[in-house]
Amino acid sequence: MIRFLVEKEFKQIFRNSFVPKLIVAMPVLMMLVLPWAANQEVKGVKMSIVDNDNSTFSERLIHKLDASSYFRIVDFSPTNDKALNSIEIGDADIILEIQSGFERELVKTGFSKVMISANAVNAMKAGLSSSYLASILMDYVAELRNEHGGINKGINILVIEPTFKFNPRLDYKVFMIPALMVMLLTMLAGFLPALNIVGEKEMGTIEQINVTPVKRLIFIFSKLIPYWIIGFVVLSLCMGLGWLVYGLRPTGSLLTIYLFSSIYVLVVSGIGLIISNYSNTMQQAMFVTFFFVMILLLISGLFTPVTSMPNWAQKVTIVNPLKYYIQVMRLVYLKGSAFKELLTPFFALCSFAIVFNTWAVVSYRKSK
Amino acid sequence: MVSVININKSYGTLQALQNLSFEVNRGEIYGIIGPDGAGKTTLFRILTTLLLADSGMAFVDRLDVEKDYKQIRNIIGYMPGKFSLYQDMTVEENLDFFATVYNTTIQENYYLIEDIYKQIEPFKNRRAGKLSGGMKQKLALSCALIHKPTVLFLDEPTTGVDPVSRKEFWEMLKRLKNQGITILVSTPYMDEAKLCDRIALIQNGRFLKVDTPKNIVAQFxxxxxxxxxxxxxxxxxxxxxxxxxxxxxxxxxxxxxxxxxxxxxxxxxxxxxxxxxxxxxxxxxxxxxxxxxxxxxxxx
CATH class of the missing domain: 3.30.70.100 (Alpha-Beta Plaits)
Incomplete structure (x- = not known):
């Protein structure tokens, strides 16, 4: 039975003058145009410091950094590896390593090295924060030079060698692409079927189906399945395009990506069904969808990092499924995070899937 | 075949149906005649299991519309007042789809719809949305009949249809009645009333009179x-x-x-x-x- 219903859906989708074009145009546009168009400001970057020198000079540098609004020192690690670990678990975004003998060398030779390592999963943030850090260091050097007129008059006292973790060329596009795939899947698998169901309501065709022995659940699945399939085809297409055009391949496992995508698809389908239950016309459903997509996107971390948001907004993002999925996509794609490191988003998405789909079922019963 | 006992339904403060009771016998054409807003569609939606009544009971072929709605859906055909087939599918695809949904095929019950369907068959590859009003109505009737229902519910089937097609349509209903199908039909057109076996005059959710058209006129x-x-x-x-x-x-x-x-x-x-x-x-x-x-x- 469901096979015929799905067949009918596909027939209608491909006969529609708009949807097939949308399905092709959306990934192409998103993958080829959108990654080039975005910009970002960075604040409150979480910093981890590895101070191997423990001298007055290094102490003063740390105080100076702490005073700046760009950085928030979250931890002091004994070794670079420990600090890297705090990036891995997401506690820090950037590492400043001060080598031992920093003060001694600076006084003696006039040169010294520090190392900046930035988490470039969010490329714009990494790029900007390392250049902020560099300029603070330069400023500090100028200060020292004034105080100790005697230190080498050479041009560069500190040599800064930043390395960007997970996105070495600091490419904002690389950071955007996984997130854009999320948007695509949201539209295709969540909101198109919802609009389709409301469309049947509006046309009255749902009445004709409701008097037949077709079970309601089967009817809904027959609406969702074609869009799930299309969603996954388009997602794969996007990954292919990302590879072809930007040479971007997921660092982590494809399986993890598809697993999280499946859960996420359930979540957005649930939201879509809720909207379709409460709307009587396509127009209504469109507006409600638009409203939610706007809000969810803006607080998802797609364009602006969640950490730069005010506290209350950060709290709101806890209930935004988009945030978790974008997070997962970026982490798996760029950082290669394994499933066991993604347990928080996993459980969050699973709970969303359960809550929204239960709500969808309950609200359907009521509307009857 | 259809019995309704003290059905009530209200939308907010509006009483759409008030204590309605009636019986429809097997194999008759039962007309529900009344102006727009009299409660005809509400009554049909309750009998076709799309809507629950606030109180009262209704049975279709001895099946309770509330408890046995699944079985009822197998034995009734419903043609809503508004054209409700898929406009972006062709005539043939629509018919085929509804046949499949009822687990049957066009061939199996073709004899039942032959008279009607052969009139639209030349256009079977045309999309349903591009048909004229009369043809849409014939297609809708074909789709409602394809599973050989025992009771047919037609909600204002002739609204917006030209006089010639209306006449043809009523002739078709007569033929269906001869096949043993019970037909409940609602209409705002009083001239169609005399074509029914029995009619119920409905206004403000109440039946004014139920009788054969002849007897109703005689009561005047x-x-x-x-x-x-x-x-x-x-x-x-x-x-x-x-x-x-x-x-x-x-x-x-x-x-x-x-x-x-x-x-x-x-x-x-x-x-x-x-x-x-x-x-x-x-x-x-x-x-x-x-x-x-x-x-x-x-x-x-």
Missing amino acids: TEALWSVKSSKMHRLLKDLRSHPEIITSFSFGESYHITINGTLKKEILFDYLIHHGHSEIEINPIQPSVEDCFMFFSKSN
């Missing part, structure tokens, strides 16, 4: 006159202010009035001349179902 015992004059607008006012005229309603080009027994034609004639009317025509006429409806709705 008042004298009925048709009145015309050159000043039709003033005429209605003047008729209504005459103390011996009980009801007066507009019927196309004339007014139909019922009078109490003592009024004479000549007296009314003089009364109207006195009020400045000319070209006056007064004729006693036989009542139609529409006259009955107007009269009963007034006297209720």
